[in-house]
Amino acid sequence: MTVSFGLPMHKRLLKSLILALLLTGCGGSGTSHQGVAHYLDAIRNDPALLALFVKGMPKGGDIHSHLVGVPYAESYLRWAADDGACIDITTWQILAAPCADGSLPVAEVIADQTLYDQAIDGLSMRNFPLEPPRYGHDHFFATFSRFGLISATHKPEMLAEAATRAAADQTDYLELLITLQGDGLSQLIDQLPWTGDLATDYQTYVAGVRSLLAAGEAEITDLVTRQRAILGCEQVPAPPACAVSIRFIQQANRTSSNQWVFASLIFGAEMGARGAVLGVDLVSPEDHPNALAHYGQHMAMLAFLRGKYPGLKISLHAGELTGNLVAPSELSFHISQAVRIAGANRLAHGVSLKHEPDWQGLVADMANQGVGLSILLTSNAQVLGVTGGDHPFLTYLDAGVPVMLGTDDQGISRSSHTEEFIRAIQDYGLTWDEVKRLVRTSLEQSFAPGGSLWRSFGAQPEPEPVAACEGQALGEAPSAVCQTYLSANDKAAEQWRLEGRLRRFESRYW
Template identity: 40%
Template structure:
């Protein structure tokens, strides 16, 4: 399988394996160092923070932003906060005499209220109460509390996400965004969907499509222009975030009436066709929601119909973000299978309920054979679903040969970055250094970027056996994906040269030589 075989490919960038007495290559020395650091939490964290990470493929932009930023923007906009609900209001304070209303500009002078707001807008210090019963409910409730700011400050959000990614040594972000979402939903409200007559719905929506596409484009243009201004891209003062490549998945909301869901999906497919900044679609909102559960199979049939019309549009679907007790047993039996075999998803987000799927062994074989990647969100699954440590199906997917990549989901709400998820993975199972590199490489191998991959069936493409050759140069020119993959390989080389010379990672006798870790 590609997941397993790609581990071996890194040797193509190193000198042949050392013989007894020969010096270690930087990659071998780094692997030895990493093994020694696995019992040293502080230095392991420092190591992983510098470790090159190929991509974050499962990242909701609105959830990537820290509460402190939302509160800062609320103050800039002159908005009010409700201190009873701990939410940001879409307007200035209209009744300042009411104790429940406070101008956001007053928060810096009110530590108690600021602390309560940050806790309400994120998972920080969450403790269940009678009114706030679970991590699941608290997590999903945060989004409405800062919703008043997300559209206006999408450019500020993009700039923040890109700079944070650069600081995490992430090469590529595939962000989930929903420009002009309200207009897409409203279009569905004008055109009823009867008896799954999708063709009639398409015909009705076609006259609205040009305006919808223009609205999506305009909002995306404005978002990127604002981010570029804040990051000072193209100037000598350019922020590190300017060097992170970003593309978008159009995210649609599934907890709405069928006509509104279909109008989002139909427009979303056309957005991907029309705008190269958008490389695929996704589906969002709690999977256990009553409407999402009731209409799940209908939604998969919508994807199937539109996928036949737009076969080049790729899907990454939230599926299996469920555990026993959250829904009845039958609700756990087929969501991942339907996303793969009916909707045609190329990637699965979360995939937690795999062991409760009715045909799990066969499904795992299908996913491994067809290279259906699972976007693994360790911190998110812990905070929302209480799936901790080895309870997570990471090792099951790995043993089955299903490709995996680590991602953050909602970094700002969870208040946990990609390094922390790498740390969880590295120490839970545990992983070897080569397996860490596989997870990092998979982020780019399975990204929805256009172009041929640098890796072919787990080995380097013949065109780039010699990295400096004309054939490799020409190959990279014709592939966005391969160029970023080569960038990652160069980052690995620089990292391995640097980290093995860093005195922080040495003891008095040099690097500690220990037995390599076993696979998960």
Template identity: 40%
Template sequence: MGRHRRAMRHSFFHVLPAVVLGMTSALTMIPAVHAAPQSVTQVYDRIRNDPVRLNMFLRAFPKGADLHNHLVGAIYAENMLNWAAHDGLCVSLKEKRILDHACTHPGEGEFPAAELSHHEETENVLIDALSMRDFVPAPGDASGHDHFFATFARFGSIDDAHSGDMLAEARDRAARDHVTYLELMISPGIGGMIGAGFHHPLKGDDFAAAHHALMPEIPELVQKARAATDQMEVQARDVLKCGTLQAHPGCAVTVRYLFQTRRTLPPQAVYAQLDAGYATVKADPRFVGLNIVAPEDDPTAMRDYDLHMRMFHFLNGVTPGVKLSLHAGELTTGLVPTEGLRHHIRAAIDVAGASRIGHGVDVALEDDPASLLAEMARRHVMVEINLTSNDEILGIKGSAHPFGLYRRASVPMALSTDDEGVSRGDLTQEYVRAAQTYDLSYADLKTLSRTGLEYAFVPGESLWSDHQLGQFVPACGTLPAVSGTCTIFLKTSEKARLQWALEQRFGTFEATVTHEGLYQ
């Protein structure tokens, strides 16, 4: 894990001030630091080969961040069907999808969603179609890759009306998983951005002309994206009952967004999304970065990959300071020609300027992988590891996954969920899978958790000056004594406050599990 590999020797046992989670009150107390109790490692080593107790342990284990999470894919199919029933919508039994209207031809392949609860077999068929549950290759549905990506079109008709419900579900699940911070990929107002692109043809690499043509429309596109985000958050707060005595646990999870653009459209439509996406990130502090999504192996995405990277390069100059986490290397042998495996990760870093890479599965197949890995380690380019989806989509798992290679090369990594609803999982599942597959120690898991927050795009300086040595920044280096300089520092950095909250959670967790009889 590079400079993150060595176990950090700090745990926190005293009460953390409420501001660390709420971010609104003045800091009044600083938790003390003690040596991590040896018995925590002993407890973990005792139960690591017991799947039931390991799952219990890791569900309660504090997780810093989920940085690779598509909100539309984070929702369980059962909830989508419930929303469709509430809205009076119909489902197509032939196409196995939710329609955007009430039934007009019942009995001819259409079925009211409200009646699914009385038809268990039909409901189960639709849940399987809207997710990876019980997926078995069959004629017409032969690969996990195709089934996975087909699910999004099957429930896309309800995305806009229930974006707030989706956000509420994602936040509540993160709270149950003891996740401190979510960085969700969303695309508010993207239809208008795509439409604007089709009105302004792109000529080759003349991005300057395209930018000039789009400029008059950018403010309205940004305003619509922000308004849609406002509406989503209002709906989510209402569902979660935030600010009331009945507030859900998800209210305490800090959320920021990555604006996600689609890479499978004609160049002018991709460029318009990116240009307006950069402007949205710059205008709205809720958006902390930008990504590009959709199947990387799609013929259009493959053909235009280098063009897209040059678009990012250009826009970095037009709108500097926008952080990028790019899907790159979500490919494997046989999925595309071998020529298509040679440079996507490197181009995302060197041309587009990405500071995080999503997936990065084909890294060993790129040209000169040793130098690429060395560059990633030197520049601290983090990889968002999605073990379950890499297995389901690409068939890559266990020793065939580059998780071990990244560790050996000292490239920072953090675990994430990708599309936890479609995959029928959560972040705990990813930690369990990593622990069981790669023989990770408790210190390794703790480093993965801390790395997520360290490389989150949330603003502010890090709490840590040296992960390898477990050293705080100088302002907080006098602990365990209460430090006024540390209090001031935490007030100035949202990232440091979240990291501080994570350390307090580690302290509470470690103190609890060492006294839990079920782990003895």
């Protein structure tokens, strides 16, 4: 602790600002990039100034976020009250009216401070004790079914909340995990056999899956239309949330039957081929008995579909495991199979890395092949009890694996994209170069269609733009040639927007 902690707040603030000004050179030689780097170093131990800095910092994309995990419990309770729903005051399961014994109308619960607080705790990680060896896995995953009645029927409101929270975090791009056509897939799957021969089962399933595609596209259109109406995007000026780009990844529930998983993945691959979604992912607890029993089968399904759909993009939850959760035999292969068998384009979690016998070869492969990893620090702290040096974040970062920070389920975790960056900077001492790289990587690793703005993202701090946009002030008005490229490549356009925001942000510190 330094003497500055004993100073009144305004004097500490002044001291930090003077230090930052001295470090930025006060008009001497240097760049705005160096200025912001020095400023971050000067304020990194001041929580108030660090929070202000990170809050205003452009963050690119949050490409690992579950739509059902975005809303805070307060939102779910409000929507449940609007619907006249009930809630069990022991299990905190939201239930359809009429209220059975042991449950009350949600509106009554909201009106009672004690019950309201208990309901929020029951529907989120608020007040959940995390002191070692406690970890929140069971409570965390239990919340999803408790608000399931409401999350199934309020997707436009949830999407509006996702965009609003992203805009508040200065996050311009979201890839949200979602189950589209859940009912249609359920009805289809009831009639499907399972032989285990993937080529045979694919032929049996694909016609039925294709019959759901038009409805899947209509579902997205309806969802986005209603979300934009809720946000008031027709107003001038429109709220900032309307400028957040939102795309979807179809999820398959790995705790379900093989029929469900395979049909859901085929549906995602078909929707991806039509440009309606970006790709597929497997969700729900990786340590669920069914997920463990069929892990290899699920990887084989993805490898098969990659052959059928060469453009298929795969994001996978892999390595959300610890020795507390599963037997040792389960810890040694999930990440490597996701990379080497399923051929995932990117992963999320990766926490169990060092239980893999050849983890050094694995991270080298990920770095060489550009297989990215969404780092989910708050989720891992709450669900797995893994924090600080126990988390392999820096191992991936130092090995050159493309890493980015995601929120996973910010409503349940009661976190935000801003909080993820604050945690990363505080716990891992990240420099501005490293933070900026995380931000840029989030878009480079996104599944947004089209080519990148970068010729080679490589390992250098400042990547080189493609020829069409070379030699220009990135993020400012593009030349005609560059504009043509940006118009044809959504990913590059998102990156161009980010570069403009980064440039303006850095210039504040010069």
